[in-house]
Amino acid sequence: MNAPTGRRxxxxxxxxGRSSEHAISCVTAGSVLQALDRGTYDVVPVGITTDGRWVLEADDPERLRITGPGELPAVDGERPRFDSATLDEIDVVFPLLHGPWGEDGTIQGLFEMTDVRYVGSGVLASAVCMDKAFMKVALQAAGLPVTAGITITAHEWAEQMxxxxxxxDELGYPLFVKPARGGSSIGIAKAHGPDELAAAIDGALVHDPKVLVEVSAEGAREIECGVLESLDxxxxxxxxxxxxxxxxxxxYDFEAKYLPEEATELDVPALLDEETTRRMQDLAAAAFRAAGCEGLARVDFFLMPDGSLVINELNTMPGFTPLSMFPQMWAATGVxxxxxxxxxxxxxxRRPTGLR
Incomplete structure (x- = not known):
């Protein structure tokens, strides 16, 4: 599909959105709103409140910023309502939702049913990559290396503690405990021993009734790689x-990722030899294909002390905040x-609607 004739x-x-990553989604949207070329695009900011109401938001990127601890942006629920039937007047949607009810295939299903084009992966890939347990299954089936771990449910924890x-205990400590369908490091804790396990699981269950417990990649380097489709x-x-x-x-917890403090140091590009870089890029592309992703993805790796690479996560809608790695990596690559x-x-x- 080309630009509509005679208009932007x-x-x-x-x-x-409704997930615990509501504020981060707002920050991401602020960056995208600021970057959009208004000579090419007629921009319609649409906010989804934490209780699921759709509103026509103000086109004000400055309001959508984190200004300090506890000062997180949110969708203004007092704004005029956005009727989803109006989607037929939209040429393309840029869904900047992180976490459940947005990055997990739910809103993608709405767009598919209404024949609306949208940025990013489709229903299945979004759902699989959002659920880290199923992401591991998909990647392992393709022969790709993933972090060892187990999945537990709230029912199992309550009935079979x-x-x-x-x-x-069989996995060995330390362990990372995380919501299976979360992001932005919300609800993640490191259990250094059995005495810290219960609190870590209880904390993750606040955000998701399904929890992933993984072996800590001790001594590993955390390295990310972006994948982007070309127009051909x-x-x-x-x-x-x-x-x-x-x-x-x-x-790399929530504060280290998003709050304006010197909690992290970033090497863009990473200091790697050519062979390791090539292996990582090949694995990133293979993971993208294995999960059926479209448009973009960020693949997170552990580079182990022995030089092996393990895939930690695959994000179908990575953050676009000023501190986010995905845009920084592409800027360093030339985009x-x-x-x-x-x-x-x-x-x-350019992507057709319907089955593909």
């Missing part, structure tokens, strides 16, 4: 980037932020 392309930027503890359908991979945690943060946003919208416009 009408793009709905959808953000907020001793069995769950034994299974976790080929896959491109970015230069990898490394995250190094500083200060009092033991791992600046406005160009990245435009590429994703053009990909979505």
């Amino acid at each position: 392309i009408r793009v709905a930027v959808v953000f907020g 001793d069995t769950v503890r034994s299974r976790c 359908g080929e896959l491109e991979t970015s230069v990898p980037a490394e995250i190094r945690i500083t200060g009092d943060h033991e791992f 600046d932020y406005p160009g990245l946003v435009d590429r994703l919208l053009q990909l979505a416009l």
